[in-house]
Amino acid sequence: MEYWSSGYTQSQLDDAQERYCLRFPPDLIDLFLDRQPADGYDWSVENPRIRAMLAFPMDMLLFDVEHGWWLDWGERPSKVEERKEVVSRALAAAPALIPLCSHRFIPEVPCLTGNPVFSMHGFDTIYYGSNLQNYFEREFGDSRKVPLGNICRRIPFWSDLAEEHHIKWI
Helix, strand or coil, X not given: CCCEEECCCHHHHHHHHHHCCCCCCHHHHHHHHHEEXXXXXXXXXXXXXHHHHHHHHHHHHHHHCCCEEEHHHXXXXXXXXHHHHHHHHHHHXXXXXXXXXXXXXXXXXXXXXXXXXXXXXXXXXXXXXXXXXHHXXXXXXXXXXXXXXXXXXCCCCHHHHHHHCCEXXX
């Protein structure tokens, strides 16, 4: 199975970052200039799949708060709109997640090499790679044989969600 296809031009990456109001970390830019995941997202054009995945964290958390609540947010509001507001405020303060493949994301901030990769599906958010290289070794290799790196950079909100799991299910 071929995991990689040809990379993008710098101009395509610049256009993608402008189109989606994102800033790719340097290691993601270096990777995308060289190659891209064959089953990843096409950043060279306006892509409804990318738009959907940029909305995915909000959609999944809104779904999950109907069945549970993250205790760090305090008391669970009784009204749907109030719960939505809590989630919206939390995500507005959190770094944006850049979709890589499926529901795997790298945070936009800090815009540095070495950000962890998260597997994000609502409250079920975990570290899936200690950095971009570790992620792809685990994703395209045997994740049982490629351990998660020892140190994962702490990312506001996402690391708390991945590590804490102070979720109360109702």
